[in-house]
Amino acid sequence: MAVLGVDFGTSNSAVGICVDGAARLIPIESGATTLPTAVFLDFEARRAIYGSPANAALIAGDEGRYMRALKSLLGTSLMRERRTFLNESVDFITIVGRFLTELKSRAERATGLEFDTALSGRPVLFHSADPKRNAQALVDLTDCYHAAGFKDVTFMPEPEAAALANRSVLHPGDLGLVVDIGGGTSDFTLFRQGPDSGIDILASHGVRLGGTDFDRALNLAFVMPELGMGSAIRHAFGEQTHVAPNAIFHELATWQKIPFLYTHETRRAARELAQYAVDPAPLNRLVQVLEQEVGHDIAFAVETAKIAANMQTSALPDIDLGMIEKGLCAPLYPVAMTATLAQMAERVGEAASDTMTQAGVDPDAVDRLIFVGGSSLMQVIEAALTRRFARAQVHRGAALTAIVEGLALATGQSDR
Ligand SMILES: Nc1ncnc2c1ncn2[C@@H]1O[C@H](COP(=O)(O)OP(=O)(O)OP(=O)(O)O)[C@@H](O)[C@H]1O
Ligand SMILES: [Mg+2]
Structure with a gap:
């Protein structure tokens, strides 16, 4: 039985095997070797769609439930809560398990092999601030692999896998630091290149911060005020006002929390806020966003603008909020983005420094920084490192x- 290497990422997933000592990545979606970690439960066709077609169904406005950044739910109580979708009561262990089943069966179809064992990547720390949640996340992910039909699963820290893949960029004796900034976590491995092709791992460390957190910070700073975050709400009696509670806006700006907001209770709470708002217009937009279920569309618009602002591909990357109101947009100036993300970039930098402290090695001894992960392309992150x-x-x-x-x-x- 062959072993399948699985990178189950917050934003993107991929699978591969070893053939004659070389890595072979398996085409997983129309010839591509990565697919978005996204699920769309199509209410009309009554089936689940995975990867890019799931994103396309969301953008097309098909009737259904979209989910992304499911990896961030591992270790939280939401993983074991049951929900009813398509007349079936399921928990998120099952939903993630089915995503992994899809990876397994696509890999089997592409290779003609059968995989009952997986070697899965894992962040060094799923939850860097909470050891209990961190341990639970690994239990959850193991259960997901078993639900997917794998008999056996072992785990390897993601940055250690990246060190192995990039070992040839170092000379024997050189020190390399892998910096893997993904969608959900930032992970580091300090390693020394051995005299042959082996590597010696000196320390691995990580922090629960990644591209989806950057999206949330930008969403909260530049979009949510348009939906009434920070608005004054009149008390039911008297002249006094208070600020609209933040929780709903935070959840709406957090990829993995968005599906949980589409409930009667949340919609009712939003309508009540709009009713008592000093200026009801922004909160009416919130009501509309919850009713039309376009929270993910907003998150995608923020992510797209983040990438454009980072690449400086257009003079002024706007966050296009046309799904809320025709012509509505929020400008995202690169300097404003850098300022908004500065603190998070510092925390990523500190985690890299902590990796060096753990190994007892001076940062000046590092010969190479090896950047991997989509968010390592962020200039503010590169500068902090x-x-x-x-x-x-x-x-x-x-x-x-x-x-x-x-x-x-x-x-x-x-x-x-
Ligand atoms: N050109 C770019 N500039 C800035 N950010 C980018 C760019 N391309 C992708 N990203 C961001 O990279 C993140 C995805 O990176 P990646 O695929 O490495 O994450 P992942 O492996 O799925 O997540 P994790 O390893 O944390 O579980 C997303 O947040 C995405 O917005
Ligand atoms: Mg990753």
Whole structure:
């Protein structure tokens, strides 16, 4: 039985195997080797759709329930809560399990092999601020693999897989620091290149911060005020006012929480806020967003503008809020984005420094910083890291496939 290397990412997933000592990534979606970690439960066709077609169904406004960033739910109580979709009561262990089943069966179809064992990546820390949740997340993910039909699953820290995939960029004896900034977490591995092709791992560390958190911060700063965040709400009696409670806006700006907002209670709460608002217009937009279920469309608009502002591909990347109101948009100036994300970038930088402290190695001893993960393309992140490792040269690994490449290689190593 062959072993399948699986990178189950917050934003993107990929699978691979080892053939004659080399990593082979498996085409998983119309020839591509990665697919978005997204599920769309299509209410009309009464079936689940995965990956890019799930994103397309959401954008097309098809009737159904969309989910993304499911990995961020691991270790939280939401994983075991049951919901009814398509007349079936399921928990999120089952939903993630079915996503993994899809990866497994697509890999089996593409290779003609059968996989009953997985070597899965894992963040160094799923929950960096809560050891109990962190341990629970691994239990949850293990249960998801079993639900998917894998008899056996072992785990490898994602940045250690990336170190393996990028070992040839170092000379023997050199020190490399993998910096893997993904959708949900930032992960680091400090390693020394051995005399042959082996690597010596000195420390791995991580923090629960990634691209989806950047999206949330930008959404809260630039979009949610348009929906009434911070608005004055009149008391039912008297002249006094209070500020609209923040919780609903926070959840609406958080990828993995959005599906949980589409309930009668939340819609009623929003209508009540609009009714007592000093200026009801922004809160009426909130009501409309919840009724039309366009929270994910907003999150996508924020993510698109984030990438455009970061790449500086257009003079003024706007967050296009046309799904709320024709012509509505929020400008996202690159300087404003950098300022909004500065604190988070610092926390990512601190986690990299903590990795060095754990290993007892001076940052100036690092020869190479190896950047992988989609969010390593963020300039504000690169700046926060290169500043701390003045002597290191930057190497850019494959942003979206370095982890799965390393996992695929590791499935071929007998001493795993
Ligand atoms: N060009 C870009 N500039 C900035 N950010 C980008 C770019 N391309 C992708 N991203 C961001 O990268 C993130 C996805 O990266 P990646 O696929 O490495 O994450 P992941 O592996 O799914 O997540 P994790 O490893 O944390 O579970 C998203 O938040 C996305 O917005
Ligand atoms: Mg990743």
